[in-house]
Amino acid sequence: MEYRSILVHLDGSERASACLDLALLVARQHGAHLNALFAPVTTDHESAWSVSFDTGYRERTREDTRRALEHQFLNGLSQANLKGTWRTAMKHAQQELLALSPFADLIVVGQSDPHDPDASLSNRLQVQVTLAAGRPVLWAPYVGTFPTVGERIVVAWDAGQSATRALYDALPFMQLAGHTTIVTLNAEREGRIPGADIALVLARHRIDVEITHLHTPPTVSVADALLSRVDKLGSDLLVMGAYGHARWKELVLGGVTQTVLGSMPVPVMMSH
Template identity: 65%
Template sequence: MEYRNILVHLDESDSARTRLDVALRVAKRHGAHLSALFAPVVPEHEAAYAFILDTEYWSQCRHEHEARRRALEHHFFARLADAELKGNWRTANHAQHELLVRARFADLIVLGQGAPENPDVSLANRLQVRVTLSAGRPVLWVPYAGSGSTVGERVMVAWDAGQSATRALYDALPFMRLAERTELVTFTPSRKDRERIPGADIGLVLARHGLEVHVTELHPPPTITVADALLARAAKTGCDLIVMGAYGHARWKELLLGGVTQTVLGSMPVPVLMSH
């Protein structure tokens, strides 16, 4: 697979332009068509407020919203032209439904980590978790604080041979083919597997794809979680992309992330590519 169609979700948050910048760099590097979906993350019942709030106040809110949307749309097409890329813009009133629908037509989805100071951060993160676990497409999460000057030149893959990790690894092949260095990180194997070289099998498979992968086995002490060990390794090696499986489960009507996944997404220093 190659990334030929990339979808980036944009909204009114301060981090939207940072997210767009990352999406543009990835699209340029992979020669992809970039689709922008501008859809505010708001409670589904918020439209009902129009009947309660002062009409003049509500009209002013809509005017400000439209002004921000137009400014971001103008910025999007200006950046596309500068990068000599093709793309399109789509606007939706609510992100909840439209983002999940449009995500299934993309090779890669670019979403943003919710900023802690954003009053709607909990709602935004729940939406993005839903897309990650339900869209069936790889998702590139961008830190709200932004990323460095590169994305995908130094890749770190978290590998446990599970279904989600396998999906993420193969979904990340386009990044790995262009990377300067790819490190596959494993953890202390189970007792029954200790006679095997950790990561050797998948390393051989990737070698057949023409990729050189450096396998590192980590042995964190019991006081250090897997998530913290991954983040520490990312900081030590200076990687600019983490690849890992998105582990999650359903509880009642909510989709919840597993502990490692949730911790990494909450503290990610660089973009994280996840698949489920």
């Protein structure tokens, strides 16, 4: 597998520019075609906004944001000698994003700023795409700048279905990485030395990895321990399975997945 077609969702928030920068960086690394979808999330309080303020204010703000992001997108393509496509969808962001997902090798979304009044709706869209698109999703943190991604990788591994899919979806990153660490979780699930079998498989792909085991005391959650290991190793990409639970009319994240996505220090690539 190679990342030849990348889809980035730009929601019009203040962090959309950083999300686009991350997508352009990954596209340059892999020589990929980059599709950008500008699709602001429709908020529940939009009608209240229009009553309190000029009805055209939000539309003008969105149009200014769209123009700035499209200029950044086209300029980034030109500088990197890449090809790409720009799309705009002012309504039904989730529907548009899921419709384009089958044609992407990788989807890039931005973590919502918890202080943004629209954050809950944006998070809902990002979670739904991660759990329902069937494609690997790279999350860009809402804070920080990331001059590199995928040079030092941590892969969370428990030999489960989602972790397995995430690991194989991340092969293009690992093949270019300077260092990859497999952090084993729930090691008792594996019959032999934890991580040994998957390390052997990766060696056949000419990928050398380091294996480390995560042992968490009762007072420390698995998610917190994993994020601490990412920080200790100086990693610039975390790869893990996205675990979710089906509930009436929606999909919701599992505990570890939700914690990681709520406080990610580096970009996180997830598969479900």
